[in-house]
Amino acid sequence: MSEGGSPQFDRRSVLKTAGALGAFLGFSGVTGATPGREPGPKKDELLVGFDDSVSNLQATAEPKIPSSAEIVHENETLGYVAVEFPSNAADRAKENFKKNVLGDRDIAYVEENATVEAFYTPDDPLYGNQYAPQQVNCEGAWETTLGDPGVTISIIDQGIQYDHENLAGNMDDSVSNYGYDFAGNSSDPYPATASEDHGTHVGGIAAGGTDNGTGHAGISDCSMLSARALDASGGGSLSDIADAIQWSADQGAEIINMSLGGGGYSSTMANACQYAYDQGSLLVAAAGNDYGGSVSYPAAYDTVMAVSSLDENENLSNFSNLGPEIELAAPGSNVLSAVNWGDYDSYSGTSMASPVAAGVAGLALSAHSGLSNEQLRSHLQNTAVDIGLSDDAQGYGRVDADGAVNTDPDDDDDDDDDDGGNGGSEESTITDSLSGSWDSDCWTYGWEFDDPGSVVIDLEGPSNATYDLYANERDTCPTTSDYDHISYTWGSDEEIVIENPDTSADLHVLVDAYSGSGEYTLTVTEYDS
Numbered sequence: 001m002s003e004g005g006s007p008q009f010d011r012r013s014v015l016k017t018a019g020a021l022g023a024f025l026g027f028s029g030v031t032g033a034t035p036g037r038e039p040g041p042k043k044d045e046l047l048v049g050f051d052d053s054v055s056n057l058q059a060t061a062e063p064k065i066p067s068s069a070e071i072v073h074e075n076e077t078l079g080y081v082a083v084e085f086p087s088n089a090a091d092r093a094k095e096n097f098k099k100n101v102l103g104d105r106d107i108a109y110v111e112e113n114a115t116v117e118a119f120y121t122p123d124d125p126l127y128g129n130q131y132a133p134q135q136v137n138c139e140g141a142w143e144t145t146l147g148d149p150g151v152t153i154s155i156i157d158q159g160i161q162y163d164h165e166n167l168a169g170n171m172d173d174s175v176s177n178y179g180y181d182f183a184g185n186s187s188d189p190y191p192a193t194a195s196e197d198h199g200t201h202v203g204g205i206a207a208g209g210t211d212n213g214t215g216h217a218g219i220s221d222c223s224m225l226s227a228r229a230l231d232a233s234g235g236g237s238l239s240d241i242a243d244a245i246q247w248s249a250d251q252g253a254e255i256i257n258m259s260l261g262g263g264g265y266s267s268t269m270a271n272a273c274q275y276a277y278d279q280g281s282l283l284v285a286a287a288g289n290d291y292g293g294s295v296s297y298p299a300a301y302d303t304v305m306a307v308s309s310l311d312e313n314e315n316l317s318n319f320s321n322l323g324p325e326i327e328l329a330a331p332g333s334n335v336l337s338a339v340n341w342g343d344y345d346s347y348s349g350t351s352m353a354s355p356v357a358a359g360v361a362g363l364a365l366s367a368h369s370g371l372s373n374e375q376l377r378s379h380l381q382n383t384a385v386d387i388g389l390s391d392d393a394q395g396y397g398r399v400d401a402d403g404a405v406n407t408d409p410d411d412d413d414d415d416d417d418d419d420g421g422n423g424g425s426e427e428s429t430i431t432d433s434l435s436g437s438w439d440s441d442c443w444t445y446g447w448e449f450d451d452p453g454s455v456v457i458d459l460e461g462p463s464n465a466t467y468d469l470y471a472n473e474r475d476t477c478p479t480t481s482d483y484d485h486i487s488y489t490w491g492s493d494e495e496i497v498i499e500n501p502d503t504s505a506d507l508h509v510l511v512d513a514y515s516g517s518g519e520y521t522l523t524v525t526e527y528d529s
Contacts (some may be wrong), residue, residue, distance in 0.1 A: 044087050045072065045113035046094050049080040057081050058352035064101055066093060067482050077101070082113055092280075095486055099497050104488040114354075124465055126344055130176040131312050132331040132356055133217055133401075140402030141363050146210050147220030150365035153177075153206050153255040153358055154248035156241060158199035158234065159189040160226035161340045166215035167200070171209045172223040179226030180247060182240040189228035196232040201347050202259045202337030206355035207362065208506050215344055216336050219401070220360025222366065225253055228258060238263065241298075242272035245283075254365055254373070257358040258285040258304070258350035261296030269298055277303040282373040284358040285351035288321035291459035295325040295527070308393060309353040310334060316393045322351055322366060326395040327377075328384055330356035357399045364404035371409060382412040429523045434467065434513040442477035445507040445524050453529035454499050457509055457522070461492025465516025469494035475505040480512055494518065500529075 025226040054060045061081050065071070073082035085093045098110045120142040121127070125483070133139070152172050162171045162178045179189040191197065201228055208218030227244035230236040241260065248256045256276055263269075273283055282309065283304040288296030299306035306325045309317035309332025316322065317333045332353030334346045357380070364383075365376055375411060383404045384397030426448040432441055461467040470478035471485040487494035501507065 014364045019233070024495065040328045042082065042084070042113040043083045044094075045084045046097065047080050047082055047109075047111050047113050048101075049108040049110070051106050051108050052079065054079070056266070060106050062484060063481050064104065064488065066097065066484050068093065069097070079108070095186070096498060100485045100487050101173045103487065103494075105488070105490045121215050124211065124215060124216045124217040125208070125213070126216040126336060130216055130336045132335045133219060135310070135314065136152045136219070136332045136356060136360060136398065137400050137402035138217075138219060138360075138363075141360075141405035142210070142401075142516075144405050145363060145366045147207065147222040147359075147362055149221065151220075151222040151255070151259060151362050151496045152222075152225060152251070152253045153355075153364050154225040154251065154253035154364050155199055155203045155206065155226050155243075155355070156227045156229050156244045156248065156256060156258050157202050157260065158196045158230045158232070159191040159228040160192055160203040160224065160225060161197070161338075162189075162201060163188075164338050164340070165342050166209045166212070166338050166344075167204060167207075167224070169209050169212065170181075170218070170221055170224055173504050175225060175251060177251045178224070178316075179228065180244075181228040182244045182247070182310055183228050183231040183236055186486075188340075189226040191340055193230045194340045198230070198234060198347075198351065199226065199228065199341050201337045201345070202257065202351060204357045205335060205352060206257055206359040206474065215338060218337075219356055220362040221368070222359070222362035225251060234387070236260070238266050238268055242268050245269075245272040245276050249279040251283045253281055255307050255358050255361050256281050256283045257355050258283065258298055259349075260352045261299060262287050263285055263297065265297055265300075270301055270303075273298055273301045273303040274469040277373065280373050282361055282376050284354050284361065286354040287323075287326060289319045289349050289351075290321055291319050293321045295321050295323040300325045305357065305380070306395070307332075307350060307354045307357045307399075308395070309350045310387075310398060311349075313385045316389055318350065318351075319348070320353075320393075322390075322392045324392060326392060327358050327381060328396060329353070329387070329389065329397045330360075330418070332356070337461075342346070344359065360399045360401045360404055363401050363435060367405040368409050376410060379407075379412055381405050381407045425525055427523060427525045431519060431521045432511075433463075434511065434517055435517040436517045439512050439514050439517070440510055440512040441513070443509045443522060444477075445509060447503045448526050449528045450503065451529050452501055452526050454497060454527045455501050455507065456525045456527075457487075457496040457498075457507075458525070459487070459492065459494040459511060459520060459522055461494075461520035462516060462518030463512075465518055466490055466514040467492040467494065467516075467520060468512045468514050469496055470510040470512065471496050471498065472508040473498065473502040473505065473506070478510040480510075483510070492516075492518075 111456040285299035311333040
């Protein structure tokens with residue numbers, strides 16, 4: 001019953017034999033693949049792998065797939081079939097199918113028949129001498145985007161040699177001289193000496209020219225601003241850095257990289273970081289190079305993503321600070337990038353790891369425009385790769401460009417899908433019983449909401465029986481061979497989740513006794529969109 005007491009279920013008894021012929025029909029002519037099956041990507045297909053105990057893949061698969069789908073390929077040796085869904089509803093149908101059968105006693109896995117391509121390899125002549133872009137899987141990301149020039153990364157550091165052959169094309173020309181010199185109180189942030197190349201190196205990591213036939217490959221082809229807050233000696237005042245942070249945010253920089261630190265907690269610096277965060281900038285900073293020491297400021301502020309350093313073997317670099325503030329790890333040992341004047345060299349430090357993470361953030365925002373800084377931060381965390389280090393050393397894991405670019409940020413909250421979003425909910429429950437393996441009950445559920453975001457169907461049955469759960473989003477009761485959704489495991493506790501259900505007809509739910517008998521409880525929870 002719903003809370004209001006009005007019944008939502010209407011029962012119709014169904015004989016189990018109604019769909020018994022389904023296991024014997026529909027397979028003629030299906031062998032290795034459907035005749036005329038096109039080569040190349042198969043975006044409308046899922047690969048369904050079966051338990052080793054399954055001897056007849058097709059006969060086992062057919063009752064589990066929706067009537068609108070078909071088996072188009074089989075590999076008996078590897079134990080899988082390819083199931084094709086209608087292209088006009090493939091995404092939704094595939095997701096519902098995966099959710100409903102992943103716990104099936106016969107099914108080992110369900111996965112996309114993904115498109116595999118040659119990785120994108122840039123033509124930069126020094127790319128073969130690099131490892132940082134490869135370690136964070138830039139090649140997979142670059143298949144989708146090299147970086148959007150409309151995304152700006154502000155480099156708060158020493159000045160960037162903005163006419164360097166491999167940086168000039170990615171400087172943000174919306175600002176005079178591509179930035180500002182806070183250390184020298186000048187409108188031109190150009191380096192004062194040839195040895196002032198820390199900023200050039202850092203900028204080249206985050207956004208050096210990629211696939212331009214010149215020098216090394218930067219992580220992204222996003223645009224750069226040069227906020228010179230450190231002088232030729234590598235030092236800078238808190239006020240200069242705070243001003244540079246505020247200025248960068250005011251220029252609309254989506255990402256601010258700070259490969260600098262020290263001096264402990266500062267209210268001025270904390271306020272500057274909070275200001276930039278409130279303006280929508282994502283702040284990324286180096287954890288520090290005092291191995292065994294705590295995370296340095298500004299990386300330690302809550303508003304900043306602290307990045308630790310890895311070596312080429314994905315071990316924590318022997319200089320990297322660590323602590324509970326670490327959010328991401330990135331390559332920082334012997335990282336190749338641009339240096340003054342038109343040259344290239346490998347430097348080490350968490351100063352190098354931070355712009356790797358900043359560059360990946362730029363790629364992610366290029367692929368998923370419109371993300372807020374908080375959403376971008378969460379997305380980088382959710383797509384990071386656990387490389388087996390402690391949380392204090394790696395945080396959420398090693399930053400991953402491929403995952404950040406090619407994973408939909410909407411999937412970040414998949415674990416909460418059953419909550420049905422932010423709207424209200426209505427729950428209806430019915431209790432009944434089945435007499436044995438020949439018995440089934442079909443229930444019709446009338447919708448409470450005009451446009452529900454999701455509906456969750458839960459079955460709780462006897463512990464010594466096996467009950468299966470089926471559902472249709474159409475005006476007919478499911479059978480064991482004709483259904484839209486299924487949950488089919490050993491035992492009697494089953495669940496079906498349907499996102500954005502079709503409410504043009506009542507929901508029809510079948511509870512089927514595979515074996516055993518006894519009382520069950522069926523609950524339908526409808527979530528408003």
